[in-house]
Amino acid sequence: MTTQSQGLHTHVLDTLGLEISSGQCPPGSVLRTDELAQRFDVSRTVVREVVRVLESMHLVESRRRVGVTVRPTETWNVYDPQVIRWRLAGADRPRQLRSLTVLRSAIEPVAAGLAARHATAEQCAELTERALGMVATSRGQQLEGYLEHDIAFHRIVLNASGNEMFARLGDVVAEVLAGRTHHQVMFEDPDPAAVTLHVRLAEAVREGDPEAAERITKEIAVGALHELDVLAP
Amino acid sequence: MTTQSQGLHTHVLDTLGLEISSGQCPPGSVLRTDELAQRFDVSRTVVREVVRVLESMHLVESRRRVGVTVRPTETWNVYDPQVIRWRLAGADRPRQLRSLTVLRSAIEPVAAGLAARHATAEQCAELTERALGMVATSRGQQLEGYLEHDIAFHRIVLNASGNEMFARLGDVVAEVLAGRTHHQVMFEDPDPAAVTLHVRLAEAVREGDPEAAERITKEIAVGALHELDVLAP
DNA sequence: AACCCATTAGGTACGACTTATTCAAGAGTC
DNA sequence: GACTCTTGAATAAGTCGTACCTAATGGGTT
Incomplete structure (x- = not known):
């Protein structure tokens, strides 16, 4: 229900979203796009698109020279059905x-x-x-x-x-x-x-x-x- | 309040989001990434990131060989503060x-x-x-x-x-x-x-x-x- | 303490290639 | 002749890699 292999984007997004909303990447932790690209074996392009989506859900914040920071829980878009699904699947x-x-x-x-x-x-x-x-x-x-x-x-x-x-x-x-x-x-x-x-x-x-x-x-x-x-x- | 020029991405996203949620691009209408790139004078990269975000809000659907289609109103993420702002600014x-x-x-x-x-x-x-x-x-x-x-x-x-x-x-x-x-x-x-x-x-x-x-x-x-x-x- | 500069990591651009769809033309069947 | 089925070319999104720009940071200099 959560993930299919219908596109690299979906897979990376779902994995990251789940990791973040389950507290595996606690607020404040920093992700680097290059590392993510390596980890998922996808191009930086794909990672960037994923990050942009996570950013629109206010799960992360992307800042120059510092990286992609996980934002505190209070800012999540908790009404986003996707976020709800991730959280319900998590801890x-x-x-x-x-x-x-x-x-x-x-x-x-x-x-x-x-x-x-x-x-x-x-x-x-x-x-x-x-x-x-x-x-x-x-x-x-x-x-x-x-x-x-x-x-x-x-x-x-x-x-x-x-x-x-x-x-x-x-x-x-x-x-x-x-x-x-x-x-x-x-x-x-x-x-x-x-x-x-x-x-x-x-x-x-x-x-x-x-x-x-x-x-x-x-x-x-x-x-x-x-x-x-x-x-x- | 709505838009600053703090980044190409933001500008394109805000403009498109407003146009869509104001009914200027009615459900069913099709956008092409290349055209959008030309229109806003930005690279396809930026357009793609914007489309991905709009997609995560269920405002559009991107399909191969057909383009970016505006989805029917009933599927919008109407709880997304951004969408709310766009709609309140619209018609x-x-x-x-x-x-x-x-x-x-x-x-x-x-x-x-x-x-x-x-x-x-x-x-x-x-x-x-x-x-x-x-x-x-x-x-x-x-x-x-x-x-x-x-x-x-x-x-x-x-x-x-x-x-x-x-x-x-x-x-x-x-x-x-x-x-x-x-x-x-x-x-x-x-x-x-x-x-x-x-x-x-x-x-x-x-x-x-x-x-x-x-x-x-x-x-x-x-x-x-x-x-x-x-x-x- | 104030300032400056090198470093770093995201932001943007471009071009090449891949893949899924669609649509239409052509082959085959009734 | 009308219909269906197959096939293949065209198309637009998906992915990738690279190169370069830009802003924030942190340390080193004055």
């Missing part, structure tokens, strides 16, 4: 999952409220379908199927909110949900209460009840946060 | 300001609630100081001074929330507030009610009252949204 996944889940708990209730006002008939139908899909896959170790429906469900809500910024958070939510399923040792079937809440949320949106949609989504968020507290200290 | 600033303000109205109340729990004594002090600064500059056409305090105030709240994702939204909020002051023809002094709310929010955070902090911030957000409705149809 502090727990911390990252937590802050992203808190973000979700702030955004999604509001988005759900808006969705209840703006969702089209088609979106309502697809939402219901996904909720039913979650019910159908909620028992018997069908975690992957459940995950797919879960992601699609939340994506629809965010899109239906009609707000561009919310809609673009779909990828982030997808990463969080996938991370939770794949890495948080989720042996068991999903919490039945959560499944019910999703069904009820679909109903609330369909019936155009913003208050209910917001309230129910808050409950879902509380559940997700609680789950984090239980599974990760 | 659809109103739409952009609205969706960003809605985002704020979702995030900031939650952030304020967390800030009331986690803010350090120092942060509380600075918050109060900024609130007083807002009061002091709220009358007599001191819009720039007011703006500075306003930005600092919201930044502190977001930082004090202790959540990294919230904290990194400080730049976005700053852009929104600056955009509002500079472009929304804000002849008059700020709304006294809003000033009062900021003072009360500082108090609530200092006294560690999350519910009050959240409630007050919601009121501030409602005011901001209402202001948009009045000034921009």
Whole structure:
């Protein structure tokens, strides 16, 4: 998922991005383009392009006569999906999952409220379908199927909110949900209460009840946060 | 604020980014690296680095034998501060300001609630100081001074929330507030009610009252949204 | 302490070559 | 004759290496 050999650029970028965001190259450490070119056995051109991209993500800073310096964490573009993926793959996944889940708990209730006002008939139908899909896959170790429906469900809500910024958070939510399923040792079937809440949320949106949609989504968020507290200290 | 001549790369990137996000190069249009190199009178090297950065923002897609294609809006990295700046400088600033303000109205109340729990004594002090600064500059056409305090105030709240994702939204909020002051023809002094709310929010955070902090911030957000409705149809 | 200069590593430019796509022309089939 | 399939030439991005420019740095000189 992280790297293919579809181009030298991609490979170098992904490797460096991962090393930096995993803390392997701590803030302040200096990279030299020539060394990188040697290390990856690519031309300086490729390295420079990679550095420029990392620079645009504020992961590094390139200064003459000094080299490419890793910048402090506070300046990262933490909303860049690529950065999120790197960080989720790295060492502090727990911390990252937590802050992203808190973000979700702030955004999604509001988005759900808006969705209840703006969702089209088609979106309502697809939402219901996904909720039913979650019910159908909620028992018997069908975690992957459940995950797919879960992601699609939340994506629809965010899109239906009609707000561009919310809609673009779909990828982030997808990463969080996938991370939770794949890495948080989720042996068991999903919490039945959560499944019910999703069904009820679909109903609330369909019936155009913003208050209910917001309230129910808050409950879902509380559940997700609680789950984090239980599974990760 | 947008562009300096601090490097060819920066200039080309900024110009192209602006042209693309302002819809001047609509999605689907194709750019050729050689043409760009000619147009900006720079080497292909520089153009390629710029294209790579635009690609990392998902503004364009570079394919062999076809050129650099502008991607549809839905794929932009709309959380990238650079993209936000370009879009706010472009044609659809109103739409952009609205969706960003809605985002704020979702995030900031939650952030304020967390800030009331986690803010350090120092942060509380600075918050109060900024609130007083807002009061002091709220009358007599001191819009720039007011703006500075306003930005600092919201930044502190977001930082004090202790959540990294919230904290990194400080730049976005700053852009929104600056955009509002500079472009929304804000002849008059700020709304006294809003000033009062900021003072009360500082108090609530200092006294560690999350519910009050959240409630007050919601009121501030409602005011901001209402202001948009009045000034921009 | 202030100044100057050599060193260093990134910034830019250019030219050559490679590779993936595309598009169109031509061969083959029904 | 219309259609599909193959093939090959044209094209624009991808990669590379080198040469040179420029700014920041650190040490050495006054």
